[in-house]
Amino acid sequence: MIPSPARLSINQETIRQWSLPELIAGCTAAEVGTVGLWRDPVRRHGVRETAKLVAGAGLRVSSLCRGGFFTAGDPAGRAAALDDNRRAVEEAAELGADTLVLVSGGLPGGDRDLVGARGRIADILGELAPWAAGHGVRLGIEPLHPMYASDRCVVSTLGQALDLAELFPTEQVGVVVDSYHLWWDERLPADLRRAGESGRIVSVQVADWVTPLPEGVLLGRGQLGDGSIDLRAFRELTDAAGYRGPVEVEIFNPGLWARDGSEVLREVIERYREHVD
Secondary structure (H helix, E strand, O other), X not given: OOOOOOOEEEEHXXXXXXXXXXXXXXXXXXXXXXXXXXXXXXXXXOHHHHHHHHHHOOOEEEEEEEEXXXXXXXXXXXXXXXXXXXXXXXXXXXXXXXXXXXEOEOOOOOOOOHHHHHHHHXXXXXXHHHHHHOOOOEEEEOOOOHHHOOXXXXXXXXXXXXXXXXXXXXXXXXXXXXXXXXXXXXXXXXXXHHHHHOOOEEEEEEOEXXXXXXXXXXXXXXXXXXXXXXXXXXXXXXXXXXXXXXXXXXXXXXXXXXXXXXXXXXXXXXXXXXXXX
């Protein structure tokens, strides 16, 4: 196994076929020091048990995904979102993850008001952000590619994410910078400078963009180096903005999930060295 680059973090979904113990054992053997975790598999294994497993292996948790889905227009939907996100904050705190990644939510059924939906995100963050900070957890608003605006995330650009984050203290709310979602935007260099100047970058994630996209588009992320993104240039832009934290490889790809997990991890490390480091 090729030793892992120092800043590499393996997001749990990249090797989804592995159980949590397999992920921790595999990353430990490969000298990967950091992992990004997802709530559903963590809860299945047990939050406390996962925290013990990670700590016992000497690993760090770069982020927990995901909170968010704040855009419900009715009071009951809003209350449910706030309750779920408070639980997510508590889970992140127990895992030692100082960042909770937020996928903000799409348009409710029949709604066409993007501005109103973004306003509802700000409203819930006004309650959640100080509460999360009290638990030692920083919220990271992740902008998603515009193709997800209708159903998953009305925050489509880094500039929009910063507009929301900057309503709150830096120590409470930042932004997540993902190559898959942002590589196309000509405003990205300027927006990264803006994010860096205010210390807002809480997480950097990488995956490649390959076409044609599959039906449903969600599971179309490419292995590093297989697509159109200059991943090293992307990482260098985040470095120039002052980010020095882990770089998470987050790939949703059934082709990778069908393979042996150790083989996938070895390939990710090789590709990261070749295309990102």
